[in-house]
Amino acid sequence: MKTEDELRSFYESTLKPLLEPLEQYRVENVGKFKTYLYIAISCILIIVFIIFTRIPFAILISCIPMIVFGSLASSTFTKMDNHLKLHFKKEILTELLKFMFDKYEYIPRQRIAPAVLEESSLFPFSIYEVEGEDFMRFKIGETSIMFCETTLSTFQGEIKFTGIFIDASFNKSFTSKTFVLSKGYNTFFQNMKRHIFLNTEQVKLEDAQFENDFTVLSTDQVEARYILTPGFMQRLLDYKNKTKKGLAFSFVENRLYCAIPEFMDLFEPALFEPFSFEFIKENYEPLKLYTGLVDDLHLNVRIWSKQ
Amino acid sequence: MEDYVIIGVLVLLVLYVIYLYNNIIRKNNETDKAFGSIDVMLKKRYDLIPNLVETVKQYMVHEATVLTDITKLRSMLTDDLPDADKVDIHNDISRKLNSVMLSVENYPDLKASQNFLKLQAAWNETEEQISAARRFYNTAITDYNNTIQTFPSSLIANQLHYKTKKVFEIAEAERANVSAKNLFNS
Numbered sequence: 001m002k003t004e005d006e007l008r009s010f011y012e013s014t015l016k017p018l019l020e021p022l023e024q025y026r027v028e029n030v031g032k033f034k035t036y037l038y039i040a041i042s043c044i045l046i047i048v049f050i051i052f053t054r055i056p057f058a059i060l061i062s063c064i065p066m067i068v069f070g071s072l073a074s075s076t077f078t079k080m081d082n083h084l085k086l087h088f089k090k091e092i093l094t095e096l097l098k099f100m101f102d103k104y105e106y107i108p109r110q111r112i113a114p115a116v117l118e119e120s121s122l123f124p125f126s127i128y129e130v131e132g133e134d135f136m137r138f139k140i141g142e143t144s145i146m147f148c149e150t151t152l153s154t155f156q157g158e159i160k161f162t163g164i165f166i167d168a169s170f171n172k173s174f175t176s177k178t179f180v181l182s183k184g185y186n187t188f189f190q191n192m193k194r195h196i197f198l199n200t201e202q203v204k205l206e207d208a209q210f211e212n213d214f215t216v217l218s219t220d221q222v223e224a225r226y227i228l229t230p231g232f233m234q235r236l237l238d239y240k241n242k243t244k245k246g247l248a249f250s251f252v253e254n255r256l257y258c259a260i261p262e263f264m265d266l267f268e269p270a271l272f273e274p275f276s277f278e279f280i281k282e283n284y285e286p287l288k289l290y291t292g293l294v295d296d297l298h299l300n301v302r303i304w305s306k307q
Numbered sequence: 308m309e310d311y312v313i314i315g316v317l318v319l320l321v322l323y324v325i326y327l328y329n330n331i332i333r334k335n336n337e338t339d340k341a342f343g344s345i346d347v348m349l350k351k352r353y354d355l356i357p358n359l360v361e362t363v364k365q366y367m368v369h370e371a372t373v374l375t376d377i378t379k380l381r382s383m384l385t386d387d388l389p390d391a392d393k394v395d396i397h398n399d400i401s402r403k404l405n406s407v408m409l410s411v412e413n414y415p416d417l418k419a420s421q422n423f424l425k426l427q428a429a430w431n432e433t434e435e436q437i438s439a440a441r442r443f444y445n446t447a448i449t450d451y452n453n454t455i456q457t458f459p460s461s462l463i464a465n466q467l468h469y470k471t472k473k474v475f476e477i478a479e480a481e482r483a484n485v486s487a488k489n490l491f492n493s
Contacts, residue, residue: 205446221443225443226439
């Protein structure tokens with residue numbers, strides 16, 4: 001993985017020239033937006049004043065500029081948002097990915113396939129709608145990994161999960177289903193549902209800290225321990241501490257799935273902040289964190305039969 | 308009214324005793340199941356040994372004696388052997404083969420052999436599966452021992468002559484070898 005110094009020099013040499021026209025456009029349009037907004041707000045204040053003084057027809061007359069400037073502010077904002085999003089994802093983020101990885105695929109408006117979410121068995125509720133964006137797929141060494149911003153909701157429209165969903169190939173072969181869930185990730189009833197429908201049992205492990213942080217369920221006690229070696233348990237704990245999130249892992253069909261709750265909309269341009277190095281770093285860090293799962297969990301170690 | 312209360316308490320007491328009894332039986336069965344898992348993994352390794360020995364002996368001239376020992380030990384593993392003896396022989400084989408694996412560094416031709424690399428991967432996998440099965444066995448044994456030694460389950464366990472069981476312990480020699488290179492530490 002690239003260092004911060006390498007990132008800084010890449011920013012200065014490649015990204016900064018690309019960001020300059022975007023920054024110019026942003027400053028110009030933020031200025032326009034603010035002007036329209038202030039005028040619209042002033043009109044609202046005038047209307048309030050007129051209501052108190054009760055001058056006939058004046059309310060109607062003062063409403064017109066408020067509507068006009070309010071609409072202008074709104075359309076400027078939408079246009080700016082779309083323009084910056086498009087160019088940021090198409091040019092800047094793509095360049096950043098090219099700088100960080102040899103092999104990658106990035107589809108900004110792609111969501112994760114519902115069948116993959118189902119396969120992971122990480123969400124013990126009926127998923128009615130899957131929304132998502134910023135689908136990224138990488139090949140790091142021998143490991144293929146993909147992740148996507150994902151929002152899952154039920155039929156009633158209740159959002160049940162917002163965050164990052166990761167799917168990576170695992171370096172060991174297994175036939176069972178094993179779940180490593182942060183305490184509080186699922187309710188007692190959701191875990192019961194897993195016991196009943198997936199035929200899982202609770203797995204008691206030797207690491208006290210791991211037992212304190214995670215609940216482990218599996219359809220096979222021995223295979224669960226084959227996956228969760230003492231070294232691997234420590235690495236999962238370290239990764240959890242690194243993300244500082246109540247994440248969940250599942251090991252199904254020789255794949256590792258991970259759900260990381262995240263309420264921030266990642267990989268988006270900052271409309272009211274300059275396109276500085278700090279902004280680039282804010283996008284670089286999550287990329288590094290999610291793809292870093294491969295190195296952090298030693299997924300490229302291939303000393304077992306699976307190659 | 309008082310009679311109903313007494314009957315109710317007695318029924319609850321009987322149900323509780325049944326629960327304790329079933330719990331001991333379940334945990335005892337779990338230890339047998341866990342031992343069965345180790346046996347399955349050991350069998351897998353048993354099947355792997357001839358291929359591995361055949362492949363390495365073409366290259367490893369200096370380890371010929373160790374390889375002959377491994378073949379001899381393997382032939383000693385028969386179905387009528389007591390479990391404890393089987394485990395001892397398997398541990399001996401494991402120690403000897405691990406030392407062979409560590410000597411691979413001295414044989415570049417062997418290290419480059421595709422056949423050997425595949426067998427080495429299968430060996431690593433089996434070793435780790437055995438280790439997983441042992442850990443499961445130890446958890447099951449600890450759970451069982453805790454149950455039969457704590458009150459009130461201990462009263463029933465004593466009546467049924469249930470004894471504590473021993474957990475798997477790593478031999479001193481194996482403990483010393485672990486830090487050799489952490490070669491197979493996943």
